[in-house]
Amino acid sequence: MTMLELAILGLLQESPMHGYELRKELNTKLGAIRAAISYGTLYPTLRRLQSDGWITEAGETSADAEEIPPLTTRRGRVVYKITAEGKERFADLLAKVGPETYDDAGFGVHFAFFARTDRATRLRILEGRRRKVEERREGLRDVLARAAERLDAYTLELQRHGLDACEREVRWLEELIANERSGRAPDIGGPQVEDSPPPPGSARELPERP
Amino acid sequence: MTMLELAILGLLQESPMHGYELRKELNTKLGAIRAAISYGTLYPTLRRLQSDGWITEAGETSADAEEIPPLTTRRGRVVYKITAEGKERFADLLAKVGPETYDDAGFGVHFAFFARTDRATRLRILEGRRRKVEERREGLRDVLARAAERLDAYTLELQRHGLDACEREVRWLEELIANERSGRAPDIGGPQVEDSPPPPGSARELPERP
DNA sequence: GTGACGATGTATCGGGCCGATACATCGGGG
Protein backbone atom coordinates (compact mmCIF):
# COMPACT_ATOMS: atom_id res chain seq x y z
CA MET A 1 0.00 0.00 0.00
CA THR A 2 2.79 2.38 -0.78
CA MET A 3 0.61 5.06 -2.30
CA LEU A 4 -1.74 5.79 0.54
CA GLU A 5 1.18 5.66 2.93
CA LEU A 6 2.99 8.30 0.90
CA ALA A 7 -0.06 10.54 0.84
CA ILE A 8 -0.67 10.26 4.58
CA LEU A 9 2.93 11.05 5.45
CA GLY A 10 2.86 13.98 3.05
CA LEU A 11 -0.22 15.50 4.64
CA LEU A 12 0.86 14.88 8.23
CA GLN A 13 4.07 16.68 7.38
CA GLU A 14 2.03 19.84 6.95
CA SER A 15 0.23 19.50 10.27
CA PRO A 16 -0.95 16.86 12.75
CA MET A 17 -4.44 15.54 12.10
CA HIS A 18 -6.95 12.95 13.18
CA GLY A 19 -8.41 10.33 10.86
CA TYR A 20 -11.58 12.09 9.81
CA GLU A 21 -9.76 15.31 9.02
CA LEU A 22 -7.05 13.41 7.19
CA ARG A 23 -9.60 11.78 4.97
CA LYS A 24 -11.04 15.14 3.97
CA GLU A 25 -7.62 16.56 3.19
CA LEU A 26 -6.74 13.42 1.28
CA ASN A 27 -9.84 13.89 -0.80
CA THR A 28 -9.21 17.49 -1.67
CA LYS A 29 -5.56 16.76 -2.47
CA LEU A 30 -6.16 13.59 -4.45
CA GLY A 31 -9.75 14.09 -5.57
CA ALA A 32 -8.63 14.30 -9.18
CA ILE A 33 -6.95 10.90 -8.97
CA ARG A 34 -9.15 8.58 -7.04
CA ALA A 35 -12.49 8.28 -5.31
CA ALA A 36 -12.83 9.04 -1.61
CA ILE A 37 -10.66 6.81 0.50
CA SER A 38 -12.49 4.30 2.65
CA TYR A 39 -12.23 4.23 6.44
CA GLY A 40 -11.80 0.52 6.11
CA THR A 41 -8.49 1.37 4.51
CA LEU A 42 -7.55 4.49 6.41
CA TYR A 43 -7.75 3.33 10.02
CA PRO A 44 -5.86 0.06 9.61
CA THR A 45 -3.23 1.94 7.62
CA LEU A 46 -2.81 4.54 10.36
CA ARG A 47 -2.31 1.78 12.86
CA ARG A 48 0.29 0.18 10.65
CA LEU A 49 2.16 3.44 10.15
CA GLN A 50 2.15 3.91 13.89
CA SER A 51 3.49 0.45 14.60
CA ASP A 52 6.18 1.03 11.97
CA GLY A 53 7.18 4.17 13.81
CA TRP A 54 6.47 6.68 11.02
CA ILE A 55 3.73 8.44 12.98
CA THR A 56 2.71 8.76 16.65
CA GLU A 57 -0.36 9.76 18.58
CA ALA A 58 -0.14 13.44 19.44
CA GLY A 59 -2.35 12.95 22.51
CA GLU A 60 -4.65 15.88 21.81
CA THR A 61 -2.73 17.83 24.46
CA SER A 62 -1.28 20.26 21.95
CA ALA A 63 -2.01 23.90 21.25
CA ASP A 64 -5.74 24.14 20.69
CA ALA A 65 -6.60 21.86 23.60
CA GLU A 66 -5.11 24.45 25.90
CA GLU A 67 -6.20 27.55 24.06
CA ILE A 68 -9.78 26.39 24.11
CA PRO A 69 -10.43 25.19 27.64
CA PRO A 70 -12.40 21.93 27.58
CA LEU A 71 -15.87 23.36 27.99
CA THR A 72 -16.84 20.49 25.82
CA THR A 73 -14.27 17.81 26.34
CA ARG A 74 -13.15 16.64 22.98
CA ARG A 75 -14.28 13.17 22.34
CA GLY A 76 -11.87 10.34 21.76
CA ARG A 77 -10.25 11.82 18.72
CA VAL A 78 -6.88 10.34 17.90
CA VAL A 79 -4.52 12.96 16.54
CA TYR A 80 -1.48 11.68 14.67
CA LYS A 81 1.75 13.49 13.95
CA ILE A 82 4.68 12.46 11.82
CA THR A 83 7.98 11.39 13.42
CA ALA A 84 11.52 12.15 12.30
CA GLU A 85 11.76 8.63 10.85
CA GLY A 86 8.48 9.28 9.10
CA LYS A 87 9.91 12.33 7.38
CA GLU A 88 12.83 10.26 6.14
CA ARG A 89 10.46 7.59 4.99
CA PHE A 90 8.42 10.16 3.10
CA ALA A 91 11.50 11.51 1.32
CA ASP A 92 12.57 7.97 0.39
CA LEU A 93 9.17 6.98 -0.97
CA LEU A 94 8.89 10.22 -2.88
CA ALA A 95 12.24 9.82 -4.61
CA LYS A 96 12.23 6.07 -5.18
CA VAL A 97 10.59 5.32 -8.52
CA GLY A 98 9.57 1.82 -9.56
CA PRO A 99 7.14 0.38 -12.09
CA GLU A 100 4.22 1.12 -9.77
CA THR A 101 5.15 4.80 -9.87
CA TYR A 102 3.76 5.00 -13.39
CA ASP A 103 0.30 3.50 -13.03
CA ASP A 104 -2.67 5.79 -12.45
CA ALA A 105 -2.60 5.76 -8.67
CA GLY A 106 1.15 5.87 -8.23
CA PHE A 107 1.69 8.64 -10.72
CA GLY A 108 -1.14 10.71 -9.30
CA VAL A 109 0.17 10.63 -5.76
CA HIS A 110 3.71 11.40 -6.80
CA PHE A 111 2.51 14.27 -8.97
CA ALA A 112 0.43 15.71 -6.14
CA PHE A 113 3.64 16.05 -4.14
CA PHE A 114 5.83 17.34 -6.95
CA ALA A 115 6.23 20.59 -5.02
CA ARG A 116 8.39 18.61 -2.60
CA THR A 117 10.49 16.91 -5.29
CA ASP A 118 13.56 18.04 -7.20
CA ARG A 119 13.36 18.67 -10.90
CA ALA A 120 15.39 15.63 -11.96
CA THR A 121 12.99 13.28 -10.19
CA ARG A 122 10.00 15.10 -11.62
CA LEU A 123 11.36 14.65 -15.12
CA ARG A 124 12.08 10.98 -14.59
CA ILE A 125 8.55 10.38 -13.35
CA LEU A 126 6.88 12.41 -16.10
CA GLU A 127 8.84 10.57 -18.77
CA GLY A 128 8.15 7.17 -17.25
CA ARG A 129 4.47 7.95 -17.13
CA ARG A 130 4.51 9.16 -20.71
CA ARG A 131 6.13 5.93 -21.81
CA LYS A 132 3.51 3.89 -20.02
CA VAL A 133 0.60 5.85 -21.46
CA GLU A 134 2.13 5.59 -24.92
CA GLU A 135 2.29 1.82 -24.58
CA ARG A 136 -1.33 1.72 -23.58
CA ARG A 137 -2.17 3.95 -26.53
CA GLU A 138 -0.37 1.61 -28.93
CA GLY A 139 -2.26 -1.34 -27.51
CA LEU A 140 -5.56 0.38 -28.16
CA ARG A 141 -4.52 1.36 -31.68
CA ASP A 142 -3.60 -2.23 -32.39
CA VAL A 143 -6.99 -3.47 -31.27
CA LEU A 144 -8.73 -0.82 -33.32
CA ALA A 145 -6.67 -1.70 -36.38
CA ARG A 146 -6.51 -5.47 -36.08
CA ALA A 147 -9.58 -6.65 -34.20
CA ALA A 148 -12.13 -4.07 -35.29
CA GLU A 149 -14.30 -6.44 -37.32
CA ARG A 150 -14.59 -8.86 -34.40
CA LEU A 151 -16.01 -6.16 -32.12
CA ASP A 152 -19.39 -4.45 -32.03
CA ALA A 153 -19.90 -0.73 -32.47
CA TYR A 154 -20.21 0.01 -28.74
CA THR A 155 -17.01 -1.78 -27.84
CA LEU A 156 -15.23 0.08 -30.61
CA GLU A 157 -16.60 3.38 -29.38
CA LEU A 158 -15.21 2.57 -25.95
CA GLN A 159 -11.79 1.89 -27.41
CA ARG A 160 -11.86 5.16 -29.30
CA HIS A 161 -12.76 7.06 -26.19
CA GLY A 162 -9.93 5.37 -24.30
CA LEU A 163 -7.50 6.07 -27.11
CA ASP A 164 -8.56 9.69 -27.10
CA ALA A 165 -7.89 9.95 -23.36
CA CYS A 166 -4.43 8.43 -23.85
CA GLU A 167 -3.52 10.85 -26.61
CA ARG A 168 -4.70 13.74 -24.52
CA GLU A 169 -2.71 12.66 -21.51
CA VAL A 170 0.43 12.23 -23.59
CA ARG A 171 0.03 15.78 -24.87
CA TRP A 172 -0.48 17.03 -21.32
CA LEU A 173 2.66 15.23 -20.18
CA GLU A 174 4.62 16.68 -23.09
CA GLU A 175 3.69 20.16 -21.99
CA LEU A 176 4.67 19.48 -18.41
CA ILE A 177 7.99 17.99 -19.50
CA ALA A 178 8.75 20.97 -21.71
CA ASN A 179 7.87 23.23 -18.82
CA GLU A 180 10.26 21.44 -16.50
CA ARG A 181 13.07 21.48 -19.03
CA SER A 182 12.64 25.14 -19.82
CA GLY A 183 13.29 25.93 -16.19
CA ARG A 184 9.98 27.67 -15.67
CA ALA A 185 9.14 25.17 -12.96
CA PRO A 186 10.73 25.57 -9.55
CA ASP A 187 13.88 23.59 -8.85
CA ILE A 188 13.93 22.61 -5.23
CA GLY A 189 17.00 20.50 -5.49
CA GLY A 190 18.37 20.38 -1.98
CA PRO A 191 17.15 18.36 0.99
CA GLN A 192 13.75 19.97 0.53
CA VAL A 193 11.39 21.70 2.82
CA GLU A 194 11.68 21.00 6.51
CA ASP A 195 8.39 21.17 8.26
CA SER A 196 5.95 23.66 6.92
CA PRO A 197 4.50 23.70 3.42
CA PRO A 198 6.14 26.07 0.97
CA PRO A 199 4.63 29.56 1.01
CA PRO A 200 1.70 29.86 -1.36
CA GLY A 201 2.73 31.25 -4.71
CA SER A 202 6.26 29.92 -4.43
CA ALA A 203 5.64 27.56 -7.31
CA ARG A 204 3.17 29.62 -9.20
CA GLU A 205 4.90 29.96 -12.53
CA LEU A 206 3.92 26.46 -13.60
CA PRO A 207 0.50 26.61 -15.18
CA GLU A 208 0.47 27.95 -18.79
CA ARG A 209 -3.06 27.04 -19.71
CA PRO A 210 -3.77 27.33 -23.42
CA MET B 1 -16.66 -9.04 -7.97
CA THR B 2 -19.67 -8.56 -10.13
CA MET B 3 -17.82 -6.87 -12.96
CA LEU B 4 -15.32 -9.53 -13.87
CA GLU B 5 -18.05 -12.13 -13.53
CA LEU B 6 -20.19 -10.22 -16.00
CA ALA B 7 -17.33 -9.94 -18.46
CA ILE B 8 -16.44 -13.62 -18.27
CA LEU B 9 -20.01 -14.75 -18.77
CA GLY B 10 -20.35 -12.35 -21.69
CA LEU B 11 -17.29 -13.70 -23.45
CA LEU B 12 -18.05 -17.37 -22.77
CA GLN B 13 -21.45 -16.76 -24.31
CA GLU B 14 -19.69 -16.15 -27.61
CA SER B 15 -17.63 -19.32 -27.43
CA PRO B 16 -16.08 -21.74 -24.91
CA MET B 17 -12.56 -20.84 -23.88
CA HIS B 18 -9.77 -21.73 -21.50
CA GLY B 19 -8.27 -19.31 -19.00
CA TYR B 20 -5.34 -18.03 -20.98
CA GLU B 21 -7.47 -17.37 -24.04
CA LEU B 22 -10.15 -15.75 -21.91
CA ARG B 23 -7.64 -13.35 -20.48
CA LYS B 24 -6.55 -12.23 -23.92
CA GLU B 25 -10.12 -11.69 -25.07
CA LEU B 26 -10.90 -9.87 -21.85
CA ASN B 27 -8.00 -7.56 -22.54
CA THR B 28 -8.98 -6.73 -26.07
CA LYS B 29 -12.60 -6.21 -25.07
CA LEU B 30 -11.90 -4.19 -21.93
CA GLY B 31 -8.45 -2.82 -22.69
CA ALA B 32 -9.86 0.71 -22.78
CA ILE B 33 -11.24 0.34 -19.27
CA ARG B 34 -8.73 -1.44 -17.14
CA ALA B 35 -5.26 -2.91 -17.12
CA ALA B 36 -4.71 -6.56 -17.95
CA ILE B 37 -6.54 -8.82 -15.58
CA SER B 38 -4.36 -10.86 -13.25
CA TYR B 39 -4.33 -14.64 -13.18
CA GLY B 40 -4.48 -14.36 -9.44
CA THR B 41 -7.96 -12.99 -10.01
CA LEU B 42 -9.00 -14.95 -13.05
CA TYR B 43 -8.46 -18.54 -11.94
CA PRO B 44 -10.11 -18.28 -8.52
CA THR B 45 -13.01 -16.49 -10.19
CA LEU B 46 -13.42 -19.23 -12.76
CA ARG B 47 -13.52 -21.78 -9.98
CA ARG B 48 -16.16 -19.76 -8.17
CA LEU B 49 -18.29 -19.38 -11.28
CA GLN B 50 -18.04 -23.12 -11.78
CA SER B 51 -19.06 -23.93 -8.23
CA ASP B 52 -21.96 -21.50 -8.58
CA GLY B 53 -23.07 -23.40 -11.66
CA TRP B 54 -22.77 -20.57 -14.19
CA ILE B 55 -20.04 -22.32 -16.16
CA THR B 56 -18.79 -25.91 -16.59
CA GLU B 57 -15.68 -27.60 -17.87
CA ALA B 58 -16.12 -28.47 -21.49
CA GLY B 59 -13.67 -31.34 -21.26
CA GLU B 60 -11.68 -30.44 -24.39
CA THR B 61 -13.59 -33.18 -26.24
CA SER B 62 -15.39 -30.73 -28.50
CA ALA B 63 -15.03 -29.95 -32.17
CA ASP B 64 -11.39 -29.13 -32.72
CA ALA B 65 -10.14 -31.95 -30.54
CA GLU B 66 -11.64 -34.36 -33.06
CA GLU B 67 -10.93 -32.40 -36.20
CA ILE B 68 -7.28 -32.21 -35.31
CA PRO B 69 -6.30 -35.70 -34.24
CA PRO B 70 -4.09 -35.58 -31.15
CA LEU B 71 -0.75 -35.72 -32.88
CA THR B 72 0.33 -33.54 -30.07
CA THR B 73 -1.89 -34.28 -27.14
CA ARG B 74 -3.16 -31.04 -25.78
CA ARG B 75 -1.82 -30.32 -22.39
CA GLY B 76 -4.03 -29.95 -19.39
CA ARG B 77 -5.97 -27.01 -20.67
CA VAL B 78 -9.27 -26.45 -18.92
CA VAL B 79 -11.92 -25.26 -21.34
CA TYR B 80 -14.98 -23.63 -19.82
CA LYS B 81 -18.40 -23.14 -21.36
CA ILE B 82 -21.39 -21.22 -20.09
CA THR B 83 -24.45 -23.07 -18.77
CA ALA B 84 -28.12 -22.23 -19.26
CA GLU B 85 -28.20 -20.82 -15.73
CA GLY B 86 -25.11 -18.81 -16.61
CA LYS B 87 -26.91 -17.22 -19.53
CA GLU B 88 -29.74 -16.20 -17.24
CA ARG B 89 -27.27 -14.87 -14.74
CA PHE B 90 -25.58 -12.83 -17.47
CA ALA B 91 -28.86 -11.28 -18.56
CA ASP B 92 -29.73 -10.44 -14.95
CA LEU B 93 -26.39 -8.83 -14.20
CA LEU B 94 -26.50 -6.89 -17.45
CA ALA B 95 -29.93 -5.43 -16.78
CA LYS B 96 -29.69 -4.87 -13.03
CA VAL B 97 -28.26 -1.43 -12.37
CA GLY B 98 -27.04 -0.33 -8.95
CA PRO B 99 -24.70 2.38 -7.69
CA GLU B 100 -21.69 0.29 -8.67
CA THR B 101 -22.90 0.32 -12.27
CA TYR B 102 -21.78 3.93 -12.53
CA ASP B 103 -18.22 3.84 -11.31
CA ASP B 104 -15.39 3.50 -13.82
CA ALA B 105 -15.16 -0.26 -13.82
CA GLY B 106 -18.87 -1.01 -13.65
CA PHE B 107 -19.81 1.44 -16.35
CA GLY B 108 -17.03 0.25 -18.62
CA VAL B 109 -18.07 -3.37 -18.49
CA HIS B 110 -21.74 -2.59 -18.98
CA PHE B 111 -20.92 -0.34 -21.90
CA ALA B 112 -18.75 -2.99 -23.51
CA PHE B 113 -21.82 -5.23 -23.63
CA PHE B 114 -24.30 -2.59 -24.74
CA ALA B 115 -24.80 -4.53 -27.96
CA ARG B 116 -26.63 -7.11 -25.84
CA THR B 117 -28.79 -4.59 -23.99
CA ASP B 118 -32.06 -2.92 -24.86
CA ARG B 119 -32.18 0.79 -25.47
CA ALA B 120 -34.04 1.69 -22.27
CA THR B 121 -31.36 0.10 -20.12
CA ARG B 122 -28.64 1.75 -22.15
CA LEU B 123 -30.20 5.14 -21.56
CA ARG B 124 -30.60 4.55 -17.85
CA ILE B 125 -26.95 3.58 -17.54
CA LEU B 126 -25.66 6.44 -19.66
CA GLU B 127 -27.67 8.96 -17.65
CA GLY B 128 -26.61 7.49 -14.34
CA ARG B 129 -23.01 7.62 -15.39
CA ARG B 130 -23.41 11.20 -16.56
CA ARG B 131 -24.85 12.18 -13.21
CA LYS B 132 -21.97 10.57 -11.39
CA VAL B 133 -19.32 12.23 -13.54
CA GLU B 134 -21.09 15.57 -13.14
CA GLU B 135 -20.91 15.20 -9.37
CA ARG B 136 -17.24 14.46 -9.55
CA ARG B 137 -16.81 17.49 -11.80
CA GLU B 138 -18.59 19.74 -9.32
CA GLY B 139 -16.39 18.44 -6.53
CA LEU B 140 -13.28 19.36 -8.48
CA ARG B 141 -14.65 22.79 -9.34
CA ASP B 142 -15.35 23.42 -5.69
CA VAL B 143 -11.81 22.56 -4.71
CA LEU B 144 -10.43 24.74 -7.47
CA ALA B 145 -12.65 27.62 -6.40
CA ARG B 146 -12.51 27.30 -2.63
CA ALA B 147 -9.22 25.65 -1.71
CA ALA B 148 -6.96 26.95 -4.45
CA GLU B 149 -4.77 29.13 -2.23
CA ARG B 150 -4.09 26.23 0.11
CA LEU B 151 -2.71 24.06 -2.69
CA ASP B 152 0.53 24.24 -4.65
CA ALA B 153 0.73 24.73 -8.40
CA TYR B 154 1.25 21.04 -9.20
CA THR B 155 -1.72 19.90 -7.18
CA LEU B 156 -3.84 22.53 -8.89
CA GLU B 157 -2.64 21.43 -12.29
CA LEU B 158 -3.69 17.89 -11.40
CA GLN B 159 -7.15 19.09 -10.45
CA ARG B 160 -7.47 21.00 -13.70
CA HIS B 161 -6.48 17.97 -15.69
CA GLY B 162 -9.03 15.87 -13.82
CA LEU B 163 -11.70 18.48 -14.31
CA ASP B 164 -10.93 18.57 -18.01
CA ALA B 165 -11.32 14.79 -18.24
CA CYS B 166 -14.69 15.02 -16.48
CA GLU B 167 -15.99 17.70 -18.78
CA ARG B 168 -14.87 15.73 -21.78
CA GLU B 169 -16.55 12.56 -20.57
CA VAL B 170 -19.80 14.40 -19.90
CA ARG B 171 -19.77 15.71 -23.45
CA TRP B 172 -19.08 12.22 -24.76
CA LEU B 173 -21.99 10.85 -22.75
CA GLU B 174 -24.27 13.61 -24.02
CA GLU B 175 -23.50 12.59 -27.57
CA LEU B 176 -24.17 8.95 -26.84
CA ILE B 177 -27.45 9.78 -25.11
CA ALA B 178 -28.58 11.94 -27.99
CA ASN B 179 -27.68 9.14 -30.34
CA GLU B 180 -29.74 6.64 -28.40
CA ARG B 181 -32.72 8.96 -28.21
CA SER B 182 -32.63 9.79 -31.88
CA GLY B 183 -33.08 6.13 -32.67
CA ARG B 184 -29.87 5.88 -34.64
CA ALA B 185 -28.67 3.21 -32.23
CA PRO B 186 -30.04 -0.31 -32.54
CA ASP B 187 -32.96 -1.26 -30.32
CA ILE B 188 -32.64 -4.87 -29.39
CA GLY B 189 -35.53 -4.85 -26.99
CA GLY B 190 -36.64 -8.44 -26.81
CA PRO B 191 -35.09 -11.33 -24.94
CA GLN B 192 -31.86 -10.64 -26.80
CA VAL B 193 -29.49 -12.76 -28.72
CA GLU B 194 -29.50 -16.46 -28.03
CA ASP B 195 -26.14 -17.99 -28.54
CA SER B 196 -24.02 -16.39 -31.18
CA PRO B 197 -22.84 -12.81 -31.23
CA PRO B 198 -24.87 -10.41 -33.37
CA PRO B 199 -23.73 -10.33 -36.99
CA PRO B 200 -21.02 -7.76 -37.51
CA GLY B 201 -22.36 -4.49 -38.77
CA SER B 202 -25.70 -4.95 -37.06
CA ALA B 203 -24.99 -2.03 -34.76
CA ARG B 204 -22.84 -0.02 -37.04
CA GLU B 205 -24.77 3.20 -37.26
CA LEU B 206 -23.63 4.31 -33.84
CA PRO B 207 -20.33 6.15 -34.17
CA GLU B 208 -20.74 9.74 -35.51
CA ARG B 209 -17.20 10.87 -34.94
CA PRO B 210 -16.74 14.63 -35.18
C1' DG C 1 18.94 -34.83 -32.40
C1' DT C 2 19.16 -31.99 -28.76
C1' DG C 3 19.22 -28.19 -26.00
C1' DA C 4 17.88 -23.60 -25.13
C1' DC C 5 14.24 -20.34 -25.29
C1' DG C 6 9.97 -17.88 -25.64
C1' DA C 7 5.07 -18.52 -25.73
C1' DT C 8 1.46 -21.07 -23.67
C1' DG C 9 -0.89 -22.62 -19.68
C1' DT C 10 -2.57 -23.41 -14.63
C1' DA C 11 -2.20 -22.35 -9.94
C1' DT C 12 -1.31 -20.21 -5.03
C1' DC C 13 -0.26 -16.67 -1.55
C1' DG C 14 0.12 -12.34 0.92
C1' DG C 15 -1.66 -8.01 1.13
C1' DG C 16 -3.99 -3.48 -0.26
C1' DC C 17 -8.19 -1.48 -0.66
C1' DC C 18 -13.27 -1.22 -0.70
C1' DG C 19 -18.24 -1.22 0.86
C1' DA C 20 -21.23 -2.32 4.54
C1' DT C 21 -21.92 -1.97 9.09
C1' DA C 22 -21.85 -0.70 13.93
C1' DC C 23 -21.58 2.50 17.46
C1' DA C 24 -20.72 6.81 20.12
C1' DT C 25 -20.67 11.96 20.59
C1' DC C 26 -21.49 16.77 19.39
C1' DG C 27 -24.20 20.87 18.14
C1' DG C 28 -28.35 23.01 16.89
C1' DG C 29 -33.36 23.45 15.72
C1' DG C 30 -38.15 22.29 16.68
Added chain:
DNA sequence: CCCCGATGTATCGGCCCGATACATCGTCAC
Protein backbone atom coordinates in the same frame (compact mmCIF):
# COMPACT_ATOMS: atom_id res chain seq x y z
C1' DC D 1 -36.03 17.90 25.73
C1' DC D 2 -35.41 15.22 21.94
C1' DC D 3 -34.20 14.20 17.47
C1' DC D 4 -31.09 14.54 13.66
C1' DG D 5 -27.22 15.36 10.81
C1' DA D 6 -22.30 15.93 11.07
C1' DT D 7 -18.36 14.19 13.33
C1' DG D 8 -15.56 10.44 14.69
C1' DT D 9 -13.43 5.56 15.33
C1' DA D 10 -13.50 0.85 14.25
C1' DT D 11 -14.18 -4.11 12.16
C1' DC D 12 -15.26 -7.65 8.68
C1' DG D 13 -15.82 -10.10 4.36
C1' DG D 14 -14.35 -10.05 -0.14
C1' DC D 15 -12.36 -8.46 -4.65
C1' DC D 16 -8.34 -7.96 -7.02
C1' DC D 17 -3.37 -7.48 -7.77
C1' DG D 18 1.65 -8.63 -8.18
C1' DA D 19 4.97 -12.09 -7.30
C1' DT D 20 5.98 -16.57 -7.72
C1' DA D 21 6.17 -21.37 -9.07
C1' DC D 22 5.93 -24.88 -12.26
C1' DA D 23 4.92 -27.67 -16.54
C1' DT D 24 4.50 -28.10 -21.65
C1' DC D 25 4.67 -26.73 -26.55
C1' DG D 26 6.95 -25.30 -30.87
C1' DT D 27 11.03 -23.83 -33.05
C1' DC D 28 15.48 -22.43 -34.19
C1' DA D 29 20.43 -22.96 -33.83
C1' DC D 30 24.12 -25.90 -33.46
